[in-house]
Amino acid sequence: MSTAERQAELALPSVAERRRKKRSGFADNWWRHLVALIGVVIALFPVAYIVSAAFNGDNSLSGSSLIPRQLTLDNFRSLFGTQRHTTGHATFQNAHYLSWFGNSMIVAGGTALLTVLLSALAAYAFSRFRFRGRRMGMLTLLLIQMFPQLLAVVAIYLIVLNTGDVFRFIGLNTLPALIIVYLGGAMGVNTWLMKGFFDTIPSELDESARVDGATPAQVFWGVVLPLAAPVLAVIALISFISTLNEFVIASVILETQQKFTLPVGLWQFIDQKYSEHWGPFAAGVLIAAIPAALLFAFLQRYIVEGLTQGAVKG
Amino acid sequence: MAEVIFDKVEKVYDNDVHAVHDLSLEIRDGEFVVLVGPSGCGKTTALRMVAGLEEITDGKVSIGGRVVNDLTPKERDIAMVFQNYALYPHLSVSDNIGFGLRLRKTPKNVVEERVAWAAKLLGLTPYLNRRPKELSGGQRQRVAMGRAIVRQPQVFLMDEPLSNLDAKLRVQMRAEIARIQHEVGVTTIYVTHDQVEAMTMGDRVAVMRRGELQQMAEPHKLYNAPNNLFVASFIGSPAMNIVEADVMRGDGGVAVRIGDQELPVPEDVVRRRPALSGYAGRKLALGIRPEHLEDGILSRNGGARLKGRVLITEALGSEILAHVEVKATPVVTEDVVEGAVVDEAEHEIAADLLESGNGDRSTFVGRFDPSSQVRPDDEIELVVDTEKLQFFDLETGHAIHESAV
Ligand SMILES: Nc1ncnc2c1ncn2[C@@H]1O[C@H](COP(=O)(O)OP(=O)(O)OP(=O)(O)O)[C@@H](O)[C@H]1O
Ligand SMILES: [Mg+2]
Numbered sequence: 158m159s160t161a162e163r164q165a166e167l168a169l170p171s172v173a174e175r176r177r178k179k180r181s182g183f184a185d186n187w188w189r190h191l192v193a194l195i196g197v198v199i200a201l202f203p204v205a206y207i208v209s210a211a212f213n214g215d216n217s218l219s220g221s222s223l224i225p226r227q228l229t230l231d232n233f234r235s236l237f238g239t240q241r242h243t244t245g246h247a248t249f250q251n252a253h254y255l256s257w258f259g260n261s262m263i264v265a266g267g268t269a270l271l272t273v274l275l276s277a278l279a280a281y282a283f284s285r286f287r288f289r290g291r292r293m294g295m296l297t298l299l300l301i302q303m304f305p306q307l308l309a310v311v312a313i314y315l316i317v318l319n320t321g322d323v324f325r326f327i328g329l330n331t332l333p334a335l336i337i338v339y340l341g342g343a344m345g346v347n348t349w350l351m352k353g354f355f356d357t358i359p360s361e362l363d364e365s366a367r368v369d370g371a372t373p374a375q376v377f378w379g380v381v382l383p384l385a386a387p388v389l390a391v392i393a394l395i396s397f398i399s400t401l402n403e404f405v406i407a408s409v410i411l412e413t414q415q416k417f418t419l420p421v422g423l424w425q426f427i428d429q430k431y432s433e434h435w436g437p438f439a440a441g442v443l444i445a446a447i448p449a450a451l452l453f454a455f456l457q458r459y460i461v462e463g464l465t466q467g468a469v470k471g
Numbered sequence: 472m473a474e475v476i477f478d479k480v481e482k483v484y485d486n487d488v489h490a491v492h493d494l495s496l497e498i499r500d501g502e503f504v505v506l507v508g509p510s511g512c513g514k515t516t517a518l519r520m521v522a523g524l525e526e527i528t529d530g531k532v533s534i535g536g537r538v539v540n541d542l543t544p545k546e547r548d549i550a551m552v553f554q555n556y557a558l559y560p561h562l563s564v565s566d567n568i569g570f571g572l573r574l575r576k577t578p579k580n581v582v583e584e585r586v587a588w589a590a591k592l593l594g595l596t597p598y599l600n601r602r603p604k605e606l607s608g609g610q611r612q613r614v615a616m617g618r619a620i621v622r623q624p625q626v627f628l629m630d631e632p633l634s635n636l637d638a639k640l641r642v643q644m645r646a647e648i649a650r651i652q653h654e655v656g657v658t659t660i661y662v663t664h665d666q667v668e669a670m671t672m673g674d675r676v677a678v679m680r681r682g683e684l685q686q687m688a689e690p691h692k693l694y695n696a697p698n699n700l701f702v703a704s705f706i707g708s709p710a711m712n713i714v715e716a717d718v719m720r721g722d723g724g725v726a727v728r729i730g731d732q733e734l735p736v737p738e739d740v741v742r743r744r745p746a747l748s749g750y751a752g753r754k755l756a757l758g759i760r761p762e763h764l765e766d767g768i769l770s771r772n773g774g775a776r777l778k779g780r781v782l783i784t785e786a787l788g789s790e791i792l793a794h795v796e797v798k799a800t801p802v803v804t805e806d807v808v809e810g811a812v813v814d815e816a817e818h819e820i821a822a823d824l825l826e827s828g829n830g831d832r833s834t835f836v837g838r839f840d841p842s843s844q845v846r847p848d849d850e851i852e853l854v855v856d857t858e859k860l861q862f863f864d865l866e867t868g869h870a871i872h873e874s875a876v
Contacts, residue, residue: 359555361553362557364551368523368524368544368550369574369622370545370574372545
């Protein structure tokens with residue numbers, strides 16, 4: 158089909174659609190607004206509680222109302238103060254909050270970055286090269302992924318414990334160890350996801366670059382990666398947020414206050430049943446949400462932008 | 472100096488498809504050679520082997536006297552234009568064009584200079600800052616060309632670069648590409664399945680079929696002296712009329728009988744083809760190009776004539792195409808059918824034809840002068856330019872050539 162014909166075919170329904178849209182006003186569309194409104198309420202409901210608790214003077218949840226009786230910044234102050242808390246089995250300083258935050262950023266940021274890099278490399282190989290064991294490799298990745306990482310907690314603990322004897326920097330209670338464990342966790346799914354995306358990038362682009370004189374590495378960095386920006390952004394974001402949230406493995410591997418990540422650290426506030434510190438907890442969570450939101454805002458344009466458009470005809 | 476030589480090149484894909492078979496070609500420095508053939512005949516495969524994108528199973532390919540079998544695309548110093556252009560969507564037009572130069576660490580000002588030169592040559596100067604998706608199909612095509620010419624490589628390779636454009640633009644770009652190739656003088660291998668493109672653009676044309684080279688020659692040679700039935704029916708639009716004919720030797724010299732009608736073969740035509748008299752008393756395939764048939768009414772002086780009935784006419788303004796049914800056995804060997812089938816829809820008809828065997832009625836297409844008054848169902852006479860008759864062996868499909876070729 159020629160360009161003109163194709164355009165004509167595409168144009169026809171869109172014209173009709175525009176006409177229809179013009180006729181319909183709020184009367185026809187009120188339900189869409191309703192659906193959107195309900196969606197927003199559901200999404201913001203837990204946030205409202207956290208915000209309320211963070212600014213509330215009361216430390217307990219049960220007694221407090223959604224709209225705090227008195228607004229206060231005490232919870233935030235106590236996070237960065239040096240006041241000592243005594244909970245069930247540990248004494249700790251609130252001042253550790255900054256270390257937890259920093260640790261979380263290092264772990265989540267490092268995991269996100271390395272996940273994107275590693276799975277992009279693996280996906281590129283699976284998508285573009287034909288080698289023995291390719292199919293097997295992909296199936297194995299998928300298969301391993303079927304078992305939740307939680308099942309492996311004991312094994313992970315032992316492995317990290319033992320490697321720590323040889324390589325101190327990836328032993329127990331180190332951030333690199335945690336990052337490495339996280340990297341293994343989602344490699345499979347991410348590689349599959351990315352391979353699917355790479356497959357949609359026309360191989361003529363690679364070939365064209367090769368003929369133009371690019372080495373495989375230059376093709377990867379200069380052509381494939383920029384075009385894969387949307388999927389890279391999505392995977393970076395997902396991996397950042399899920400790492401930021403992860404608790405079980407972090408609590409197994411990390412042992413001291415200075416090394417804790419936010420989930421492990423903050424959990425201590427609400428650890429004990431009757432002396433819960435919900436206020437500082439909520440304040441800490443609220444601050445922790447900021448980098449995730451910023452990252453999302455930053456990556457959003459890559460996710461939205463459909464870059465492959467215009468690569469090839471048709 | 473960059474001639475391209477295929478020396479007994481073979482290509483067998485992993486799935487055992489034998490895509491190219493015993494291909495030997497010599498493409499001279501600066502020459503524009505077109506590879507043409509029906510879909511799946513191995514044209515793209517041959518081109519990609521020159522580019523280094525496909526391994527060469529056997530034989531040698533050399534560029535500028537250097538065997539390139541084991542060289543990477545980069546080391547071969549070639550440029551390729553892909554059917555779908557393969558522009559980098561994340562780069563601007565000028566970055567697209569300059570991509571190869573920048574990879575080669577060319578100084579920045581040289582890159583700019585070269586890009587500006589290419590853009591000017593292609594009329595792309597106003598679009599240099601746009602992204603590919605903001606261009607029309609023809610403009611994208613030009614960017615793809617720009618990316619090829621800017622590096623001044625040893626060889627241009629083009630794989631159906633015009634097939635995505637609409638008819639009018641195609642004709643325009645055809646001339647444009649020929650002009651640019653002329654201007655830069657780089658050896659070019661151009662792949663197409665469109666025989667009109669092949670005939671109008673190529674210095675020489677190589678016709679391929681099922682992975683094998685059928686004939687490589689200048690367009691006029693290909694048209695006037697095809698090597699075999701396949702080339703004869705593939706080249707030319709409308710296709711050559713090909714029917715069975717009996718060769719007879721009488722007092723008046725040699726004649727061919729088509730159905731129950733006879734055409735005298737001029738003496739010099741016979742003289743130039745010594746092999747022809749050997750066919751006396753046997754059948755062969757007789758080829759007549761549409762332009763060598765004329766409406767009998769328009770031609771006052773006698774000439775050889777065939778009677779027939781008009782089926783349909785197509786008035787094209789400058790000429791009238793008349794489809795005339797003549798009592799004659801059509802030649803429908805695979806060669807002819809494969810050569811004449813232009814698009815997929817015709818494949819079924821072709822298969823039917825092959826199956827039903829030879830009927831006793833053939834349709835001749837004649838290119839008549841526009842003043843012709845023929846109407847469907849008219850019984851008319853066709854004047855045949857017997858000087859231009861072409862003869863082929865029915866069994867082998869080989870042409871019975873002039874002199875001892
Ligand atoms: N990567 C491949 N693996 C296996 N077989 C292939 C591959 N590429 C092409 N072929 C086969 O090789 C033969 C020649 O293909 P090729 O692409 O060279 O044809 P072509 O002449 O370019 O046809 P078209 O005009 O349709 O582009 C075909 O039978 C095709 O199915
Ligand atoms: Mg092809």
